Amino acid sequence: MIEFLSTLIGPFHAKMLAVLLSATQWTVYLSLTAFIGGGLIGLIFTLLRITPINWIRKFAVAYIWTFQSVPLLMLLFLTGLGIPIFYQVNVPPWMAATVSLTLFTSAYMSEVWRGALQSIDVGQWEAGRALGLGFVKNLRYVISPQALKIATPPTVGFMVQVIKGTSLAYIIDFNDLMRWGKKIGNSQIDGAEPFIVFPLVALIYFLLCFPLTLLSRRLEQSLNIDSNKLMLTINKGG
Amino acid sequence: MIDLRFYEIWREQIFVEKLINGIGTSILLMILGGIIGFIFGLALATARGSKIRFLRIPSATFIESVRNTPLIVQLFFVCFGLPMIFEYRWPFFASALLALCLNFSAYYAEIIRAGFDNVEYGQSEAARALGLGKNDILAYIVLPQALAKVYPSLVSQFVFLFLTTGIISEVGVEDLTWAGRYIADRNFRDFEVFIVLTIAYALLSVMFRGVLTATGQLVFPWYREK
Amino acid sequence: METCINLNDLNKWFGSFQVLDSINLSISTAEKVVICGPSGSGKSTLIRCVNALEPFQSGSVNVCGISVEKNGRNATDIQRRVGMVFQQFNLFPHLSVLKNCTLAPCRVLGLSDDEAGAKAMHYLERVRIPEQASKYPADLSGGQQQRVAIARALTMEPELMLFDEPTSALDPEVVTEVLDTMVDLAETGMTMICVTHEMGFAKQVADRVVFMDEGKIIEIATPEKFFSEPTHERTQFFLSRVLG
Numbered sequence: 001m002i003e004f005l006s007t008l009i010g011p012f013h014a015k016m017l018a019v020l021l022s023a024t025q026w027t028v029y030l031s032l033t034a035f036i037g038g039g040l041i042g043l044i045f046t047l048l049r050i051t052p053i054n055w056i057r058k059f060a061v062a063y064i065w066t067f068q069s070v071p072l073l074m075l076l077f078l079t080g081l082g083i084p085i086f087y088q089v090n091v092p093p094w095m096a097a098t099v100s101l102t103l104f105t106s107a108y109m110s111e112v113w114r115g116a117l118q119s120i121d122v123g124q125w126e127a128g129r130a131l132g133l134g135f136v137k138n139l140r141y142v143i144s145p146q147a148l149k150i151a152t153p154p155t156v157g158f159m160v161q162v163i164k165g166t167s168l169a170y171i172i173d174f175n176d177l178m179r180w181g182k183k184i185g186n187s188q189i190d191g192a193e194p195f196i197v198f199p200l201v202a203l204i205y206f207l208l209c210f211p212l213t214l215l216s217r218r219l220e221q222s223l224n225i226d227s228n229k230l231m232l233t234i235n236k237g238g
Numbered sequence: 239m240i241d242l243r244f245y246e247i248w249r250e251q252i253f254v255e256k257l258i259n260g261i262g263t264s265i266l267l268m269i270l271g272g273i274i275g276f277i278f279g280l281a282l283a284t285a286r287g288s289k290i291r292f293l294r295i296p297s298a299t300f301i302e303s304v305r306n307t308p309l310i311v312q313l314f315f316v317c318f319g320l321p322m323i324f325e326y327r328w329p330f331f332a333s334a335l336l337a338l339c340l341n342f343s344a345y346y347a348e349i350i351r352a353g354f355d356n357v358e359y360g361q362s363e364a365a366r367a368l369g370l371g372k373n374d375i376l377a378y379i380v381l382p383q384a385l386a387k388v389y390p391s392l393v394s395q396f397v398f399l400f401l402t403t404g405i406i407s408e409v410g411v412e413d414l415t416w417a418g419r420y421i422a423d424r425n426f427r428d429f430e431v432f433i434v435l436t437i438a439y440a441l442l443s444v445m446f447r448g449v450l451t452a453t454g455q456l457v458f459p460w461y462r463e464k
Numbered sequence: 465m466e467t468c469i470n471l472n473d474l475n476k477w478f479g480s481f482q483v484l485d486s487i488n489l490s491i492s493t494a495e496k497v498v499i500c501g502p503s504g505s506g507k508s509t510l511i512r513c514v515n516a517l518e519p520f521q522s523g524s525v526n527v528c529g530i531s532v533e534k535n536g537r538n539a540t541d542i543q544r545r546v547g548m549v550f551q552q553f554n555l556f557p558h559l560s561v562l563k564n565c566t567l568a569p570c571r572v573l574g575l576s577d578d579e580a581g582a583k584a585m586h587y588l589e590r591v592r593i594p595e596q597a598s599k600y601p602a603d604l605s606g607g608q609q610q611r612v613a614i615a616r617a618l619t620m621e622p623e624l625m626l627f628d629e630p631t632s633a634l635d636p637e638v639v640t641e642v643l644d645t646m647v648d649l650a651e652t653g654m655t656m657i658c659v660t661h662e663m664g665f666a667k668q669v670a671d672r673v674v675f676m677d678e679g680k681i682i683e684i685a686t687p688e689k690f691f692s693e694p695t696h697e698r699t700q701f702f703l704s705r706v707l708g
Contacts, residue, residue, distance in 0.1 A: 066440075069443055069444070071436070071439050072401070073405060074404070074415075074439060078429065078432045078433070078436065081422070081432070082432045085426065085429060086428070160305075164306075164308040167308035167310050167311065168310065168405060178308070178311065181311070181314075185318065193319070194314060194315065194318035195320065198311055198314045198318070198319050199315060201311050206307050
C-alpha cells in the first residue's frame with residue numbers, strides 16, 4: 001500500500017499520509033466510544049426527562065442544560081488538566097477525552113430524542129391511554145416506534161458533530177488525526193506546509209463525516225421526516 | 239480535602255484585566271462573526287437554491303466542506319495555510335474572524351435554505367397574482383417570512399457556535415479561553431480557572447440567547463408560532 | 465359587448481392527467497360568471513390559467529387584450545391587470561393590513577407610499593374594514609382577512625377579479641360578510657369570475673353559471689335556467705347534492 005502510494009505521490013507524502021491515517025484510527029475509536037457511551041447515558045436521561053415524577057425530571061433537565069451550555073473545550077480542560085492538577089491524580093488523555101465527549105454527546109442526544117418524543121401528537125398518548133395502556137406500555141408500544149423513526153436521521157447526523165468534536169481532544173495531548181496534522185503542519189518541513197497538511201486533514205475528516213451526512217439526509221427522505229419541525233421543537237426546548 | 243482557591247484567579251490585576259479583555263474579545267468576535275456570517279450565509283443560501291449551476295454547485299460544495307470538517311482545521315488552514323498561498327499577513331484576529339465567518343455562514347446557509355423551502359407556496363403565488371416580480375417576491379415576501387420561521391434555529395445555532403469558538407485561542411486570539419489559559423499557566427489553579435470559564439461561557443450563552451430572542455420579538459412582532 | 469377573456473381550445477395536463485380538456489369560454493367586460501363543479505373538476509386550474517399562474521400546453525388564453533404565453537413569460541403583464549382572491553386568503557403575515565394593500569401598488573405601479581396608502585384606505589373602507597389597517601393579518605378573523613384580501617387585489621385597480629372558492633375556508637357565520645362584499649363589488653360593474661359553491665350568490669349575482677366536471681365544461685347557462693332546468697344529467701346530480 002505504502003509502496004504504491006510512494007510511486008504515486010512520492011515517498012515523503014506517502015509516509016505523511018500513512019501517519020495521518022494511522023492517527024485517524026484514534027479519531028474513529030474516540031468517536032465511536034463517545035457516540036455509544038453518550039447514546040446510552042443520553043437514553044437514560046431522555047427517559048428521566050419524561051417520567052411523571054417531578055424532581056427526577058428536573059434533575060434530568062438540569063443535567064441536559066448543563067452539558068449543553070458547557071463548551072466541549074472546557075470539559076476537556078477540566079477533565080484533562082483541571083482535575084489531574086487539583087486532585088493530584090494522573091488522568092490519561094484518552095480517558096479525559098472519552099469522558100468529555102461522552103458527556104457532551106449524552107446531553108445533545110437526549111435533547112434530540114426528547115424533541116422526537118415531543119413531536120409525537122398528544123392524541124397518540126391519549127389514544128394509548130384510552131386503550132388502557134399504562135405509561136410504560138404506552139411509551140413502549142405506541143410512542144417509541146413513532147419517535148424512533150423521527151429520531152434516526154438527526155441521531156446519525158449528530159455523529160458528525162461527535163467526530164468534529166473529537167478534533168478538540170488534541171489540546172489535552174490525545175494522539176488523534178488533528179494532533180498529528182498539527183505536528184506535521186508545524187514541522188516547517190518542505191512539502192508539509194500548512195496549506196498542504198490542513199486541507200489533507202480536512203479531507204480525511206470530510207471522508208469520515210460526509211457519508212454520515214448523506215446517510216442522515218437519505219433516511220430523512222425515505223422516512224419522510226420534516227427535520228425542520230424537529231429542529232424547531234428542539235430549539236424551543238433549549 | 240477540597241481546597242478550592244478561586245481568589246487565586248483575581249489575585250493579580252493583570253489576570254482580571256485579561257479576563258475582562260477576553261470576554262470583550264469573545265463578544266466582539268461573536269457579534270462580527272454573527273453579522274458577517276449571516277450576510278454570507280444569506281448569499282450562500284440564495285446561491286444554493288439558484289437554478290444556475292455555476293452558483294449552485296460551488297456554494298453547495300462550500301457548505302458541505304465546512305459542515306463536514308472541524309472548525310479547528312478550518313482555523314489552522316485560514317490562519318497558517320492561506321497566508322502562505324496568498325503571501326498576506328493579516329493579524330491573527332482578522333484571520334480568525336474570517337475563519338469564523340466562513341464557518342458560521344455555512345451553518346446559517348443551511349438553516350436559511352430550510353426557511354425558504356418552508357414558506358407556504360400560497361405566499362409567493364399571491365404575490366405573483368398581484369404582479370410582483372421575482373426579485374420583489376424574494377425580498378419582500380419570502381425572505382422576511384423565511385427568516386422569521388428559522389430565527390429560533392439561527393439563535394440556537396449562534397449559541398452552539400459560540401460554545402465552539404474558544405478554540406481560536408489556539409491561534410493566539412486573546413479571547414476568554416485564552417485569558418483562562420494565560421491565568422492557569424501562571425497560578426497553576428487550572429481546575430478553578432476552568433470552572434470559572436465554564437460558568438462564564440454558560441452565562442454568556444444565556445445572555446446571547448436572551449438578547450437575540452428579545453431582538454427577534456422586536457424584528458418579527460407579527461410572527462405567531464403555529 | 466367588449467370581450468374581456470377569451471379561452472380557445474385550452475388544454476392542460478399535470479403529467480399524464482388531463483386537468484383541462486378543450487375549454488372554450490368567452491367572457492365580456494362587466495360580466496359575472498360563477499364556475500361550479502365537483503372537487504377535482506379543474507375549475508380552480510381554469511381561473512389560474514386565466515391569471516397566468518399555471519402554464520398550459522395547448523390552446524390560447526386571451527385576457528384584457530393580451531395573449532397569455534404558454535410558458536408564462538408575460539405573466540406579470542397579465543397579473544397586474546387581474547386581481548385574484550384565494551381560498552386560504554394568502555395575506556402576507558409579516559405585513560400590516562395597510563402594507564398588504566400598498567406593497568404591490570408601490571412596487572409594481574410605482575406609486576409613492578402616500579398615494580398607495582390613500583388608495584389602500586379607500587378600498588379598505590369599501591370592504592368596511594378601515595379601522596383594522598394597522599393590525600397584522602393574524603389578529604383578524606377569517607372573514608376580515610378575506611375582505612382585506614379583496615381590498616388588496618382592488619388596490620391594483622384590476623380590470624377583472626378572480627375568486628377561487630373565497631368562502632370555503634371560512635367559518636359559516638362569517639361567510640355572509642364576504643359574500644356581501646362581493647355583491648357590492650359586482651354592483652360597481654367589475655368583471656368577475658367566481659369559483660364557488662355558494663349557489664345563493666350565483667343566483668343573486670351571476671350572469672352565467674358554468675358547470676365543470678373532469679376538466680370539461682359540461683354546461684353554461686343563465687342562473688334561472690341552470691337551477692330550474694339543468695340539461696345535463698351530471699349537472700342535475702351535482703345540484704341535487706349541493707342544494708340538498
